[in-house]
Amino acid sequence: MEKTGLKIRVYGDRILKKRALSVKEVTERHAQTLSQMAQAMYETGGIGLAAPQVGIGERLVVIDIGQGLYKLVNPCVTKKEGQQSMEEGCLSVPEVSIKVKRAKKIVVRAMDETGKPLTLQAEGLLACVFQHEIDHLNGKLIVDYASFLDRIRIAQKLAELKERSDDESLPESRIKPRKL
Numbered sequence: 001m002e003k004t005g006l007k008i009r010v011y012g013d014r015i016l017k018k019r020a021l022s023v024k025e026v027t028e029r030h031a032q033t034l035s036q037m038a039q040a041m042y043e044t045g046g047i048g049l050a051a052p053q054v055g056i057g058e059r060l061v062v063i064d065i066g067q068g069l070y071k072l073v074n075p076c077v078t079k080k081e082g083q084q085s086m087e088e089g090c091l092s093v094p095e096v097s098i099k100v101k102r103a104k105k106i107v108v109r110a111m112d113e114t115g116k117p118l119t120l121q122a123e124g125l126l127a128c129v130f131q132h133e134i135d136h137l138n139g140k141l142i143v144d145y146a147s148f149l150d151r152i153r154i155a156q157k158l159a160e161l162k163e164r165s166d167d168e169s170l171p172e173s174r175i176k177p178r179k180l
């Protein structure tokens, strides 16, 4: 398969802090984007990926925890029950994990890649991933759940990631000085 060309945005990239826009009408372009996102997720070994993580400010997510692929448009949680705490990582915050408290059972409303409305129930890990990806659509990252001690523990790593993402936004000639 060809590479998707989608690049995973890393902590420090401003798009990760922005609220993604609702999709008004699901088109072929959205279906294609969702397929590319799924491919990018599999290539990077992720179990979920939200559009802002590949630089797209629309409410699209893909999820596969090993029980089948979900490709969702405008997902939102309509019911929450119970509580669970899991150690979460994120493709956009590599080498960092944070314990995040979330609802244990949820109901999610969304549309599929053809625009058909769906209602899904999830619990445990799947519920956790749904909530994590929907957070991305609202500009929220696992680091926003960090406790005071977490913040001390991950400060160095975050500084490194931020520096890396600042570097990448510079013109290429400034990253690698040309050899004369």
Ligand code: NI
Pocket: 089, 090, 091, 092, 132, 136
């Ligand atoms: Ni993530």
